[in-house]
Amino acid sequence: MTERLYWADAYVKDFEATVVSAEGNRLVLDRTAFNPRGGGLVSDLGTIEGQALAEVVKEGDKIFHVFQTPPALVAGTKVHCVLDWERRYRIMRMHTTAHILSAIVHRDVGALITGNQIGPSESRVDFSIDTFDKDKMSSYVDKVNEVVERGVEVKSYFMQRDEAMKVPGLVKLANAAPPSVDVLRIVQIGDVDTQADGGVHVKNTKEIGRVSGLRTENKGKSNRRLYFTVS
Numbered sequence: 242m243t244e245r246l247y248w249a250d251a252y253v254k255d256f257e258a259t260v261v262s263a264e265g266n267r268l269v270l271d272r273t274a275f276n277p278r279g280g281g282l283v284s285d286l287g288t289i290e291g292q293a294l295a296e297v298v299k300e301g302d303k304i305f306h307v308f309q310t311p312p313a314l315v316a317g318t319k320v321h322c323v324l325d326w327e328r329r330y331r332i333m334r335m336h337t338t339a340h341i342l343s344a345i346v347h348r349d350v351g352a353l354i355t356g357n358q359i360g361p362s363e364s365r366v367d368f369s370i371d372t373f374d375k376d377k378m379s380s381y382v383d384k385v386n387e388v389v390e391r392g393v394e395v396k397s398y399f400m401q402r403d404e405a406m407k408v409p410g411l412v413k414l415a416n417a418a419p420p421s422v423d424v425l426r427i428v429q430i431g432d433v434d435t436q437a438d439g440g441v442h443v444k445n446t447k448e449i450g451r452v453s454g455l456r457t458e459n460k461g462k463s464n465r466r467l468y469f470t471v472s
């Protein structure tokens with residue numbers, strides 16, 4: 242299993258690691274601060290020994306660092322890794338925003354989150370909800386910004402899967418964690434939102450800055466997509 246440095250500290254911008262395996266374009270390290278694509282989040286980017294990553298993906302317990310061409314690195318090599326921090330920090334701010342937005346909409350109309358896509362320039366959350374006009378959108382975004390300005394602390398901890406499943410609403414996306422995983426990582430944004438989640442977040446909602454709603458789209462009969470960004 243690759244040690245996930247971003248779970249203990251999402252602010253690691255560069256780190257040293259050892260190559261565990263190198264096959265074709267893919268490299269496995271003993272530890273990584275690169276957050277892989279998944280759970281609606283795009284992959285982190287950056288460099289390993291100065292060679293640019295194309296993508297970072299996870300398969301089971303392993304995290305694969307993918308290059309355009311095979312990197313000239315072999316198992317056992319110590320490597321220096323640098324994150325594209327500007328991109329990553331925006332993903333952290335966007336992702337934390339998605340939590341707050343989802344919680345607020347859920348509280349207001351009980352809408353379920355049917356999907357999300359978090360990227361550095363714009364992000365979106367899908368809700369199973371019938372009506373979602375411009376006024377609604379701005380009222381939700383205003384409420385999100387109130388939480389941002391309140392400077393709410395964001396914490397994470399681990400919990401036994403059995404216990405987590407007993408807490409209503411904790412595991413919002415049933416497929417978020419495979420049933421084989423018996424310990425879940427829980428992310429808590431003060432009194433706003435608590436859920437099982439493996440992604441990267443800011444430590445305090447103040448770091449988000451300012452949230453703007455961009456537009457809404459109808460995706461099917463009762464599926465509404467809301468786009469937002471942070472500045």
Ligand SMILES: [Zn+2]
Binds near residue numbers: 336340428438441
């Ligand atoms: Zn999250």
